[in-house]
Amino acid sequence: MKRLILVRHGKSSWKYDVADDKRPLKKRGFADGELISEAFKRFQDHPILIWTSPAVRAYETAKIFKDKLEVEDQDFVIKSQLYTFNQSSLLTQIGTCEPSVNELMIFGHNPAMTQVVNSIGDKTFSNIPTTGLTIIDFETRDWNDLKNGKTILNLFPKNLR
Template sequence: MKRLCLLRHAKSDWGDPVKDDFDRPLNARGAKAADFMAGFIANSPFRPDTILCSAAARAIETCAPLAARLGETVPIFYRDELYHAMPEVMLDEIRHAPDHTQTLLVIAHNPGLVLLAMALAEDPDEATALRIAHGVPTGGFIVFEFDIERWDDVVEGKGRSVFFGRPRDLMAEENG
């Protein structure tokens, strides 16, 4: 069995209108959400063995607190191809992940991330389908499980959706 986790980058800063989209950093709220999600993911059953991350600044900054918590034993591959990638490009990157990886985390962008989630889902429950269909918010985290041995065997419509979380909801749960 393989587990695929999808994480949308946290909220980015739009304060500098001349900054190229690729170079936009996280804003303060995004940095807080990235740090929270890093703790959540690192301490969850969804802790990744390998990370594929968009090379855009906001994705790298979303990954940084998680990388610090996971340590150097978890390889991170920063991929230009994941910047605003559509599902077929993301699937190609996923299918090239090392097969010794059991839990793979992909940090990327909408709209491709939500389109990929919709394509992968195998009969999601109604609540999860609606959440995915309405978009994966910044910092949103979705987990799929696949009955496969190799990442090359990931196919659309065969992923069991086992978790969907948003930073705001997860923070509220933690604070009781």
């Protein structure tokens, strides 16, 4: 069995004149990261592998979860290929995960996150919101074989505020 946890980065700031991948979180992004990571911690009581896009807004969101979940440095990986907005590219990257890993948490970007959740899980959403977290379980041993997943949890900030 494989468990995929997808998290869209937190709300970013457009206040600064910087490249897209350099946009930081705004205060709400940090607050929502704390809110969702605290709620998720109740469901996660064992080590987890985190992969994050290198974009500042995704990395900052992932770092909040890393700290809250007490993830070891070796289990926190920045992957340049996760700076994608494309569903196929995101699924390709997920497929590169080692078969020995049973739980993978990914921090990335829309529209890829919403499209992947809708294409491999059994619930659909018009839009995964910023800092939205979705857990999907699969009856498979291979990360390249993610289909017909069971969406078991959605944590969206607006539902917890």
